[in-house]
Amino acid sequence: PLTVEGAVQARLDRLPAPEKDLLKRAAVLGRRFWAEALAALGAPEAPLLLASLRRRDLVVPRPDARLAGCAEWWFRHAVVHEVAGGLLTGRQRRTLHGAAGRWLAARPDAPPEDVADQLRQAAEPAAARPFWLRAARDADARGDSLRVLTFSDHALGPVEGTPAWDATTEHALRLCRADALLWLGRTEALDAELGALDGLEAGAGDAIGAAARAAAALRRARFLVQAGPRAAAAGEALALAEGAGDPSVAARAHAMRAQMLARSGRPAEAEVEAAAAAARADASGDPRAVSYATQARAYVAGVGGDPAAALDGYAAARAQWTAAGDVREATQAAMNAGAVLQLLGDHAAARAALEEALAAARALGLRRNEGYALLNLGLVLGRSGDPGAGRAALDAVRALAGEIRDVRLGALSLAYRAVVGREAGDCAVALADADAALAAAPAGDATVGLVALATRAAALADLGRAAPALEACDRAAALRDAQGGMAELEVGLLLARRDALAALGRDAEASAALDAACAAFDAQLARITVAHLRRAFSENLPAHARLAKLLAARPAGDASA
Numbered sequence: 001p002l003t004v005e006g007a008v009q010a011r012l013d014r015l016p017a018p019e020k021d022l023l024k025r026a027a028v029l030g031r032r033f034w035a036e037a038l039a040a041l042g043a044p045e046a047p048l049l050l051a052s053l054r055r056r057d058l059v060v061p062r063p064d065a066r067l068a069g070c071a072e073w074w075f076r077h078a079v080v081h082e083v084a085g086g087l088l089t090g091r092q093r094r095t096l097h098g099a100a101g102r103w104l105a106a107r108p109d110a111p112p113e114d115v116a117d118q119l120r121q122a123a124e125p126a127a128a129r130p131f132w133l134r135a136a137r138d139a140d141a142r143g144d145s146l147r148v149l150t151f152s153d154h155a156l157g158p159v160e161g162t163p164a165w166d167a168t169t170e171h172a173l174r175l176c177r178a179d180a181l182l183w184l185g186r187t188e189a190l191d192a193e194l195g196a197l198d199g200l201e202a203g204a205g206d207a208i209g210a211a212a213r214a215a216a217a218l219r220r221a222r223f224l225v226q227a228g229p230r231a232a233a234a235g236e237a238l239a240l241a242e243g244a245g246d247p248s249v250a251a252r253a254h255a256m257r258a259q260m261l262a263r264s265g266r267p268a269e270a271e272v273e274a275a276a277a278a279a280r281a282d283a284s285g286d287p288r289a290v291s292y293a294t295q296a297r298a299y300v301a302g303v304g305g306d307p308a309a310a311l312d313g314y315a316a317a318r319a320q321w322t323a324a325g326d327v328r329e330a331t332q333a334a335m336n337a338g339a340v341l342q343l344l345g346d347h348a349a350a351r352a353a354l355e356e357a358l359a360a361a362r363a364l365g366l367r368r369n370e371g372y373a374l375l376n377l378g379l380v381l382g383r384s385g386d387p388g389a390g391r392a393a394l395d396a397v398r399a400l401a402g403e404i405r406d407v408r409l410g411a412l413s414l415a416y417r418a419v420v421g422r423e424a425g426d427c428a429v430a431l432a433d434a435d436a437a438l439a440a441a442p443a444g445d446a447t448v449g450l451v452a453l454a455t456r457a458a459a460l461a462d463l464g465r466a467a468p469a470l471e472a473c474d475r476a477a478a479l480r481d482a483q484g485g486m487a488e489l490e491v492g493l494l495l496a497r498r499d500a501l502a503a504l505g506r507d508a509e510a511s512a513a514l515d516a517a518c519a520a521f522d523a524q525l526a527r528i529t530v531a532h533l534r535r536a537f538s539e540n541l542p543a544h545a546r547l548a549k550l551l552a553a554r555p556a557g558d559a560s561a
Contacts, residue, residue, distance in 0.1 A: 008083045015056075020087075022049045023058070027085035028096040028118075031078060032062065035071040040103040041096055047071075067109055098122035105131070112138060113151060120154070126162045129155060133169070136176055143328030145180035146365055152177050167204035171197065171212055178219040183328050185367025185404030187223075194220055211246035218252055251280035251289040255296035262303040265446035265482050270300045291320040295333060302340055303447070305490075308528045311340045331360045332369055339376040343488060344533050345540035347384045354380065371400045371409045375416060382420030383542065390420040408448065411440040415451040418459070419489075423542050427459040434459065449479050454489040454496070461499040469500040490520045492543035495550070514554075517547055 012020050025041040026033040038046035050073060053059045058076055065072035075081035088096070101118030104110040116131035132155035139147040152173050156165075165173070174197050181190040197216045201208055258273035274296045281289035298313025318333035338353030354377040361369035375397045382390025394417040401410035414437035422430035434456040441448035453476035460469035476493050494517035501510035521544060528534045538544055 004079060005083055008077075008079055009087075012080075012084060012087070016052075018043075018045065019049050019053055019056075020084075022046060023053065023080070023084040024087050024092075025096060026059075026073070026075070027081050028088070028093065028100050030114075031075045031081045032066070033073055033075075034065075034067060035073065037070075037100060037103050041099050066111075067107055094122050098124060101127070111135070113147070116151075116154065125157075125159045129159055129162065133165075133173065136173060140176040140179065141325065143183075143326040143330075143364075145183045145328065148176050148180040149184075167200055167207045168209075168212065171200050171204070171208050171216070174200070175212070175215055175219065178216070182219065182223055183364075183366050183368065185371075185400075185406070187405045190223060194223065211249055214246065214249045214253070218249065218256065221253075221256060247280045247284035248286040248289040251277050251284055251286070252292045254280055255292040258296040259299045262300045263445055263447055265479070267300070267304045270303070274300045287320065287324055288326070291317055291324065291329065294320060295329075295336075298336065302336075302343070305524060306527050307340050307343050307524075308530070308533070311337060311344070314340060327360070327364060328366060328369075331357055331364065331366060335361070335369055335373045335376075338373065342376050342380050344528065345536040345538075345544070346533060347380050347536075347540055350380050351377065351384070367400060367404050368406060368409070371397050371404070371406065374400070375409065375412055378413075379416050379419060382423065383540070387420050387424035387426075391417055394420065407440065407442050408445055411437050411442065411445070411448045412451070414440060415448050415455065418452060418455040422455050422459045422462065425462075427462045430455060430459040446479055446482070450476060451489060453479065454493040457500075458492050458496040461496040461503070464503060466500040466503040469496060470504075473497040473500065489543070490524070491517050491541075491547055494520060495543055495546060498550075514547075514550060518551065521547055 012023065015023075022038065022043045025038055025043050028041065029037055035046045035050060043049070050059060050061075054061070058080055059073050060076050062072040062074050075084075085093075097118050101115055101122055101124070104115045104118060112131040113135035116128040116135055119125075119128035119131065132151050136148055136151035136155055139145075139151055155173060156170070158164075164170070174193055178190060178193045178197065181187075181193055194216075197219075201213055201216065254273050254277035258270045258277060261267075261270035261273055274293070277293040277296050278290075281293040294313055294317040298310045298317060301307075301313060302310030314333050314337040318330050318337065321327075321330035321333055334353060335357035338350050338357055341350035341353055344350075354373050358370060358373040358377060361367075361373055374393050378390045378393035378397065380390075381387075381393060394413045397413040398410050398417075401407075401413060414433050418430045418433035418437060421427070421433060434452040437448055437452040438456075441452070453472055457469050457472035457476055460466075460472055473493060473496055480490070480493075494513050498510045498513035498517065501507075501513055525534060525537060528537055538548065
């Protein structure tokens with residue numbers, strides 16, 4: 001309020017002139033400032049004056065100095081900082097910002113965005129420009145998408161009298177922007193950025209090397225996979241990346257291809273690609289490439305029916321990304337671990353992990369991560385006794401998927417909504433959702449089809465529609481066999497077959513289907529060694545709990561399993 005500002009200004013006016021002048025200079029640096037910087041800003045007696053201002057409770061020392069070897073101080077009240085800065089004339093402010101920018105620029109540990117911002121406020125955009133470039137690259141390394149865009153906007157902005165960036169530098173900067181836009185789910189802006197990269201590559205000739213072009217191809221591939229209908233074109237982009245001379249880029253390409261193959265029902269090929277990713281990553285010596293390979297192996301293990309190995313892999317990947325300081329990738333690894341916990345039936349741990357990942361994704365603006373965290377959380381909520389909350393979460397996922405143009409996410413939201421509906425006893429709605437998921441599924445994506453078909457079969461069996469239930473079981477089994485196996489809903493699919501056969505009076509076949517369900521369950525359980533996860537897997541997943549009841553109720557001597 002103006003009355004507060006007036007009171008603060010009156011108090012500052014009563015200070016000795018050197019102390020008031022020091023506060024004005026310090027305000028240029030921000031609410032945090034350094035005694036050593038004040039000397040560069042024309043206040044050589046800063047230590048003595050700061051001691052006096054501390055006694056007046058206007059400033060306090062900070063023990064956690066950001067700049068090594070500097071005495072850092074803090075304005076005790078934000079309003080004092082604002083009022084002190086407001087006492088400067090425009091010319092004084094520009095001059096002091098310039099001096100502050102040059103002092104910070106001489107320090108290797110000063111954040112480049114702080115240097116750039118000081119020089120910007122000094123009306124020295126040409127001097128600020130290379131620091132904006134460094135700031136954008138640093139933000140990309142730590143996974144701060146929003147700041148990548150902010151800093152790169154400054155770096156790419158035209159500066160009178162200053163030539164444009166060379167093609168190689170601009171290409172690298174736009175790659176950072178493409179990554180940021182992909183994580184943020186800003187698909188229209190990403191389309192434009194990829195177009196700008198295409199233009200640069202076409203016009204720059206050999207100035208942009210093979211490794212840089214391959215890195216751009218990776219961004220295109222990731223976007224094309226997400227967009228669904230263009231997944232085939234993603235293969236061409238990955239082929240370019242895999243052939244690059246840079247083993248780090250090639251490792252990431254192999255990792256992405258491994259995940260695509262696993263998702264498309266080609267597990268043996270996926271394992272080969274994951275191994276190739278690990279080999280290229282080890283050869284590169286790049287910790288980020290190693291982390292991508294770790295994630296790929298975890299993904300392939302999860303799709304291949306080894307959730308325990310997937311959980312360990314995602315935990316390792318999260319630790320690697322955290323050590324590297326990349327919050328985007330660490331958030332994704334945490335989200336994937338939560339999804340695996342959901343598959344294992346540990347609802348409490350899954351909910352905690354997914355809610356943490358969801359909060360992190362929202363704080364970072366990572367729309368796609370938000371969608372996949374919410375997707376798995378919806379299933380957890382449905383299976384934890386609140387199907388209404390589960391369906392609401394999945395409806396929100398579908399809306400988000402439409403906004404970011406993620407076809408697969410939208411189809412999965414329908415498939416999972418069918419699962420929640422059927423397990424809650426709403427089989428008619430489950431059938432409608434399963435059919436919608438099948439219609440929306442991207443070409444070549446076996447996961448959506450398996451979940452939707454298995455749920456459709458179970459819902460039809462629950463409704464007593466034995467013949468169409470068997471037909472759905474056959475379609476799901478054919479897709480499963482083509483994929484090489486299915487961990488998720490495998491037992492449920494076999495129980496749906498058992499129910500349909502029993503309804504048709506084919507008791508021997510029904511008994512065989514029950515035996516097959518038992519064998520499938522035992523094979524999956526054998527891969528889980530942690531006691532509480534074995535218990536959760538056995539008791540908390542609806543199909544597994546029902547299997548136990550059916551086996552317990554089976555007449556003695558009638559069980560072959």
